[in-house]
Every structure is written in C-alpha cells, then in structure tokens.
Amino acid sequence: MSTTVTIKGQVTIPKSVRDHLGIVPGSRVDFRRTADGHIVIEPATPAPSSRFAQLRGHAGEGMATEEIMALTRGEP
Template structure:
C-alpha cells in the first residue's frame, strides 16, 4: 500500500488504516521512528478497536434466556 506526498507534504491515510485506528475527521495522530520504521498511532493512545468490539450491540438485544429455552425445548405457549 503506497500513497503520494503532495506539494504541501500531505498524504492520505488509507481507509483500511483509518478504520483500524478508528480515525475520524479531526482525529490527531502521532508519527514515531522506531527500528528504522515509521509508526502511525492515535495521539490519544487509544488502542485499535477489534472487529469483535465493533460488532457488539449491532444484533439487537435478542431473546431472554427463558424465551430461548422455550424455543429450544419446543414448548408451546
């Protein structure tokens, strides 16, 4: 993955990286030089959100335990 530097010294952070770091317009980032590599991090130090954390709450509340047990047992109301 590569990108060009503009005449103003700006680059576009690829969408996959913005999504991984949960970067939104106005987010601050930090560049570090470590072991001959440049590392891009969130300036606030927040860790990247995992894909599982992003999915939490998207399926709705779901059935209660009692409703689920009735369904699995085939109990009719």
C-alpha cells in the first residue's frame, strides 16, 4: 500500500490499516523506529481517564446529582 504526503506532511492511513489497528477519527497513533530502521505505526496508549470519563455518554439514571457534583469536584 502507498499513499501521498501532502504539503503539510499529512497522509491518509488506508482504510484496511485503520480497521486492522482499530483507528477511528480522533484516535492517536505512535510512530516508532525498530532496530533495523523500519517505522512502525500503532495505536497510542490511551491517556489516563479523567474524573469526567465516567459521565461521558451517560444520559440515563444512575448517579445522583450530589454524586456527580462530588465527582466533578474531585471529592472521594
């Protein structure tokens, strides 16, 4: 597979590679050089989740208002 580098140094990762690596819009990737000089692309290690991560996509019953407020304040 090959792709073209834009004037900004950007490339499009082929769909089959994105699918294989589980890369979706917004994903971060790492590039590393192997001992023999090859470059490997791999999904970046996810950043530690924030205290707000538990709330993402949550719209139903579950946490009470006071629990949510304590979470956003960083209280135990």
